[in-house]
Amino acid sequence: MRLVFSPFPRVLTLGLGLVLSLAGCQKAFVPTASLSTPTDIPVNTQLAPDPTAEATIAPYRARVDQTMNEVIGQAPVALEKGSVESSLGNFVADLTRTQTSAVYGKPIDLGGMTSGGLRNPIDKGPITVGDVFELMPFENEMLVLTLSSETVKELFDYAARVQNLSVANATYSMRNGKIESIFIGGQPFDINKTYTLAISDYLANGGDNMGFLKKALKVEQTGLLARDAILKEIKAITAQGKPVTGSLDGRVKVLN
Template identity: 30%
Template sequence: MYRSFSHLLLITCFLIISACKTAIITTSVNTANIEVTNNISPTDSQLIKIYLPYKEALDKDMSRVISTSENEMVKEKPESNLTNFLADLLLEEGKFVVQQQGLNIHPAVSYFNYGGIRTPLPRGPITVGKIYELMPFDNELVFVQITGKQLAGFFNGIAAKGGDAIGGARFVISKKRAKNITIDGTPINDNSNYWVVTNDYIAGGGDGMEVFKTNTGYVDSGLKIRDLIINYLEKKQQKGEILSTGKDGRISYE
């Protein structure tokens, strides 16, 4: 009886103490950037000595020049030299990947989402770091097949937003709708199927692109688009080619 009473007393005291505890609520969080330098203090010298070689190697790679641009490339609507360049690159590399991987598909259109283009590319030398700034995401290149009717609806959505980054197609914006749509110079056919080269985020319905979720075919290349851009620019540089891009009227207003 005494032991039971003691246990009851202890439990009661515990509940009272628990109930009296002051609740801690986080009302704000302060953040700050801490710069890592070559100054090594005795307390963290071992950690920094391990880290610095990797940091130096990364800095060296990020500053590596992989191309040279004749002009500054910026994104604008309905089209721009940067959006056209990226969309055309995506389509070209997509066709190359199809051959390389032996895929039985025929990419006709490319879409490089406008919101995923984060910075301009400068005139003059372009470094690896600039490509990471341009596209900081690890999106992969994918192929999505949709019908001509779906593709026309997709272009209507682009027209309503005032333009975007597309390759392989042309159309005129009239009253926020796409008209005179052509794919590789041929009028779009509602009953045909078209393979679109884009990224896995968009193919999954990102940015409201629900049309790609109701596809009739899907292939993931397993390749990161950022890596493809870097490799593409390196190949151009090895050939001594300077980037020269511009507008070509692929999206225009009536």
């Protein structure tokens, strides 16, 4: 039996033997060791960096800086968030569908992204890898959901009511926060069909009050991170010699 003391104040790590005893695998063990009085050391600019630690970290910091500062595209105009419809929301919703479809190997009917999942705009000018990490700092995976027509209707009802969801490959009209018409892939919404949706695992699991997505008939993993989908899209656009743009294309029509 051994006790392993952490170098950090107030932290005590228990050895394997003690864990087993507490789990009932051995007789009860009562430790006799006690912690000394902790010493609080404020971390501020008056605390000089440790030269050994700095030397150890330096090559890793340089590598991270080199990666994050890599320019992967150019935006002639800023892509920004907004309510109802936005250039940034449309751009990311569209690529969630196309990039996930490429990994999935089959066409996907819809793509979706909420404005809450987009933490920063894409500013005008050069776009770096670090910019994409600031836009999408989460380790969210893209999933493919197969939804009943009833759940798809709930999706669009949510979009009209909350006005923070961008949807790809669809157009809809709304009045006073309520849906009046829906077209998917240019075709009228069909209550007799099921539809597939590319969306992050966070939203698929009910994030942003989208609990209705947990009623999906089928959930398929892709292994594609949402952030990587954005990086791939920007790099692909740049490889074609094109700028990175997003637009308000009228996919949402607000009726008076």
